[in-house]
Amino acid sequence: MVLTTAGVPTREQIVRRASELVPILRKHAAWSEENRRIHSDAIEALADAGVFRMRAPARFGGYESDTRTLVDVAAELGRADGSTGWTASVYWIPTWMAGLFPDHVQDEVFSTPDVRVCGTLSPSATATPVDGGVVVNGKWGFISGALHAHWQVVVAVRTSPDGEPVPVMALVPLSDLRIVDDWHTSGLKGTGSVSTVAENVFVPADRVLPLGVVVQGQGGVSGANAGSAMYRAPLLPVAAASSVGAVLGMARAAFEAFMERLPQRRITYTDYGSQAEAPLTHHQVAEAALKIDQAEFHAHRLAGLVDARNEQASEWSIEERVRARADMGAVCRLAKEAVEVLASASGGSSIYSGVAIQRIARDVQAVNLHALMHPNTNAELYGRVLCGLPPNTLYV
Numbered sequence: 001m002v003l004t005t006a007g008v009p010t011r012e013q014i015v016r017r018a019s020e021l022v023p024i025l026r027k028h029a030a031w032s033e034e035n036r037r038i039h040s041d042a043i044e045a046l047a048d049a050g051v052f053r054m055r056a057p058a059r060f061g062g063y064e065s066d067t068r069t070l071v072d073v074a075a076e077l078g079r080a081d082g083s084t085g086w087t088a089s090v091y092w093i094p095t096w097m098a099g100l101f102p103d104h105v106q107d108e109v110f111s112t113p114d115v116r117v118c119g120t121l122s123p124s125a126t127a128t129p130v131d132g133g134v135v136v137n138g139k140w141g142f143i144s145g146a147l148h149a150h151w152q153v154v155v156a157v158r159t160s161p162d163g164e165p166v167p168v169m170a171l172v173p174l175s176d177l178r179i180v181d182d183w184h185t186s187g188l189k190g191t192g193s194v195s196t197v198a199e200n201v202f203v204p205a206d207r208v209l210p211l212g213v214v215v216q217g218q219g220g221v222s223g224a225n226a227g228s229a230m231y232r233a234p235l236l237p238v239a240a241a242s243s244v245g246a247v248l249g250m251a252r253a254a255f256e257a258f259m260e261r262l263p264q265r266r267i268t269y270t271d272y273g274s275q276a277e278a279p280l281t282h283h284q285v286a287e288a289a290l291k292i293d294q295a296e297f298h299a300h301r302l303a304g305l306v307d308a309r310n311e312q313a314s315e316w317s318i319e320e321r322v323r324a325r326a327d328m329g330a331v332c333r334l335a336k337e338a339v340e341v342l343a344s345a346s347g348g349s350s351i352y353s354g355v356a357i358q359r360i361a362r363d364v365q366a367v368n369l370h371a372l373m374h375p376n377t378n379a380e381l382y383g384r385v386l387c388g389l390p391p392n393t394l395y396v
Contacts, residue, residue: 008058008063008064009050009063011065011066011068011069011072014049014050014054014063014065014069014073015069015072015073015076017049017050017051018049018051018072018073018076018077019076020049021045021046021049021076021077021080022076022079022080023080024041024042024045025042025045025077025080025081025084026080026081026356028041028042028081028084029080029081029083029084029190029356029359030353030354032081032083032084032189032190033083033189033190033359034189035190036183036184036189036190036192037147037148037190037191037192038083038084038087038145038147038148038190038191038192040148042081042084043148046077046084046088047114050063051073051077051088052088052091052095052114052115052116053114054069054070054073054092055070055092055093055095055096055099055230055242056095056099056110056115057099057106057110057224057225057228058228059224060106060110061113062110064228064229064230065230066229066230066303066306066307066310067238067241067242067302067303067306067307068300068303068304068307070089070092070241070242070245070303071241071244071245071248071299071300071302071303072245073088073245074088074089074242074243074244074245074246074248074249075245075246075248075249075252075299076249077089077245077246077249078245078246078247078248078249078250078252078253079249079250079252079253079256080249080253081190082188082190082246082249082250082253082359082360082363082364082367083188083189083190083191083363084190085245085246085249085250086144086188086191086246086363086367087144087145087148087190087191087192088246089242089243089245089246090118090119090144090145090191090242090243091116091117091118091145091149092242093119093238093239093242093243094117094118094119094151094152094153095115095116095117096230096231096238096242097117097119097153097169097214097235098110098117098151098153098171099220099222099225099228099230099231100209100214100220100221100222100225100231101171101206101207101209101220101221101222102206102221102222103222103223103224103225104206105171105206105207106222106224106225109150109151109171112150115150115151116145116148116149116150116151117149117150117151117152117153117171118143118144118145118146118149118151118152118153118174119143119152119153119154119155119169120140120141120142120143120153120154120155121155121211121235121239121372121395122140122141122142122155123155123156123157123167123211124138124139124140124141124155124156125137125138125139125140125154125155125156125157125198126138126156126157126158126159127156127157127158127159127168127170127203127208128158128159129158129159129160130202132202132204132205133202133203133204133205133207133208134156134158134168134170134202134203134205134208135200135201135202135203136154136156136170136172136198136201136202136203137198137199137200137201138154138156138197138198139180139195139196139197139198140152140154140155140195140196140197141182141193141195142193142195142370143193143194143195143196144188144191144192144193145191145192145193146174146179146192146193146194146196147179147192147194148192149174150173150174151171151172151173151174152171152172152173152174152177152196153169153170153171153172154169154170154171154172154196154198155167155168155169155170155211156168156169156170158208166210166211166212167210167211167212168208168209168210168211169208169209169211169214170203170207170208170209171203171207172198172201172203172207174196176198176201177196177197177198177201178196178197178198178199179194179195179196179197180194180195180196180197181194182194182195185366186362186365186366187362187363187364187365187366187367188362188363188366188367209221212394214234214235215234215235215236215394215395215396216234217232217233217234217235217316229310229311229313230310232309232310232313233306233309233310233316234316234321234396236321236324236325236372236395236396237302237305237306237309237316237320237321237324238306239372240302240324240325240327240328240372241302241303241306241324241328243328243373244298244299244302244303244327244328244331244332245299246367247295247299247331247332247335247364247367247373248292248295248296248299248331248335250335250339250360250363250364250367251288251291251292251295251334251335251338251339251364252292253356253360254288254338254339254342254343254357254360254361254364255288255289255292255338255342257342257355257356257357257360258285258288258342258345258346258357259285261346261355262274262275262276262281263276265347265349267347268347268348275345275347280345281345284341284342284344284345285345287338287341288338288339288341288342289338291334291335291337291338291341292334292335292338294330294334295330295331295334295335295338298327298328298330298331298334299327299331301327302324302327302328302331305320305323305324305327306324318385318390318391318396319385319386321391321396322381322382322384322385322391322396323382325372325378325381325382325396326378326379326381326382328372328373328378329373329374329375329376329377329378329379329382330375330378330379332364332367332368332370332373332374332375333368333375335364335367336364336365336367336368336375339357339360339361339364340361342357343357343358343360343361372395381393381396
């Protein structure tokens, strides 16, 4: 069913909606961490604000938001709660991927209002060809948002006795998968990033696409979305630009949390009546603020590149592709460094669970350990290409 495209909010409007969600998302942040999933009220609030429509095709009532808008909205959500911001960001990526499938497949997926699609790029399953499609068996970990999702984009290796194994991505209803409640972690607890398992799951051929085509930015097979600027970029720059806003928001949340406690704090065992009087505090606050500014620069440069290339429908160079990953890694590193400075300056009282900065520090640390977000991995890849060597990964 095709819906109207009227009423698509501007960037300023959708960012304002996200900002207005901050109180309710913060209210549920502790519950989400304790229960290892996003609170249902928070999910409902995100849906009401249109967050789940931002990367859906316009003909289904989606906003087809550009990546600069994603960054700014995710920064507000991450400022409220790192787990909620991260989960919303993750939904945007496979929702965009769903728009690459045949139009009649999209009709099925997007018939659910505010549909939520989760996924991963890890090819930890097999897809065995059968008449009419493939049978998938395997397990995927770190599936953020699976507990509230309707569909999952899975990645598997299609085997064939007559040819080379080929990685493919497929759309599978969550009802076809078994959820393993194994998300017991130190950070991003509220994301509910459980594992999912496929046991002899049949996937029709029209819900299967070669992963390499999508990674390289050669587009999918959707006729209706072929002219949309949103679908002109390769997968990895899209994923990178979708992810960084939440990390930037976490750093901003740490700064706000620190400054909120500052007037009431003194430095124990010193004669400072207020922590705000100490020159050390001045240096710490300035250092953190500048790192957050730098993180924002890299986030917006990344989004600007993706949006410009989409608008121009121009080819991506290898250097641009790896720079997109380098910018993502820089945002993660700088955000983590800013939070570490502020957490270190927060004193012994900050280790209590009711003090937000300890949760933010654990959340941003978890992001920095993500295989695709890891600053060192991304910096090495960028430097490798700058030195004239080819990328040593397909994920560019």
